[in-house]
Amino acid sequence: MAHHLGKADWTDNERVQRMARTYSMRYDENFWNAFRSLTGIEPRPVVADFGCGPGLLLVDVAKRLKAHTAIAIDESEQMLSLAETNLREKTNLDSIIIQQVNLDTGKVQVASISIDLAFSGFMLHEVANPRDFVSDVFRLIKLGGIYVVYDYVSGNEERFVQKMIEQGMSEDGARKRYPHMCKHSADDIVSILESSGFVDCHALILDDIRAVVVGLKR
Ligand SMILES: C[S@@+](CC[C@H](N)C(=O)[O-])C[C@H]1O[C@@H](n2cnc3c(N)ncnc32)[C@H](O)[C@@H]1O
Numbered sequence: 001m002a003h004h005l006g007k008a009d010w011t012d013n014e015r016v017q018r019m020a021r022t023y024s025m026r027y028d029e030n031f032w033n034a035f036r037s038l039t040g041i042e043p044r045p046v047v048a049d050f051g052c053g054p055g056l057l058l059v060d061v062a063k064r065l066k067a068h069t070a071i072a073i074d075e076s077e078q079m080l081s082l083a084e085t086n087l088r089e090k091t092n093l094d095s096i097i098i099q100q101v102n103l104d105t106g107k108v109q110v111a112s113i114s115i116d117l118a119f120s121g122f123m124l125h126e127v128a129n130p131r132d133f134v135s136d137v138f139r140l141i142k143l144g145g146i147y148v149v150y151d152y153v154s155g156n157e158e159r160f161v162q163k164m165i166e167q168g169m170s171e172d173g174a175r176k177r178y179p180h181m182c183k184h185s186a187d188d189i190v191s192i193l194e195s196s197g198f199v200d201c202h203a204l205i206l207d208d209i210r211a212v213v214v215g216l217k218r
């Protein structure tokens with residue numbers, strides 16, 4: 001069951017497959033350029049994706065940043081099953097940790113201070129309480145580690161509606177979803193990260209409707 005208009009039913013197999021199919025369109029060159037310029041290319045041995053979906057971002061980040069361990073976290077069993085297959089088939093990681101957690105109500109069970117790079121893609125707008133959630137992420141990151149959030153952002157409803165129509169959504173559906181899917185501005189996300197303890201927070205806005213935001217744990 002969908003909880004609100006910004007959150008789909010991620011146990012539905014067709015939706016799970018669609019997330020995987022649209023991965024390279026959503027994580028396009030614009031995204032990777034922003035990601036690289038905000039995070040650099042230094043190795044990050046332990047990488048974690050909160051709301052990992054099909055796990056394809058984790059595959060790419062683990063390879064690019066020479067990780068030995070990937071932690072895939074999601075509440076959807078269907079997403080995690082695909083993430084595990086993708087990580088096993090497409091990487092040579094020493095360790096693949098799969099955790100099924102509803103991040104609104106439960107906690108991730110990994111040794112604290114273990115994560116070098118944490119990530120959430122198209123997920124922050126779905127969680128019930130973003131500040132509580134990001135504070136939990138903060139606790140699991142090593143000193144010197146970073147958290148990267150990628151999400152739709154508010155500020156340009158027309159561009160969002162146009163993009164959703166291109167992806168097959170009705171105009172009415174896109175307008176109804178705009179306040180939910182574009183729940184935060186890039187500045188809001190920076191402020192959520194800062195209030196959870198992250199420093200040196202920066203945002204890059206891509207094509208008016210997506211932003212990549214990074215924060216450092218010092
Ligand atoms: C739009 S999908 C994005 C998946 C993936 N990050 C990507 O970009 O391909 C959002 C994901 O976040 C997960 N998610 C949303 N709210 C969650 C929560 N409270 N706890 C755990 N996972 C959650 C969903 O199950 C889904 O897999």
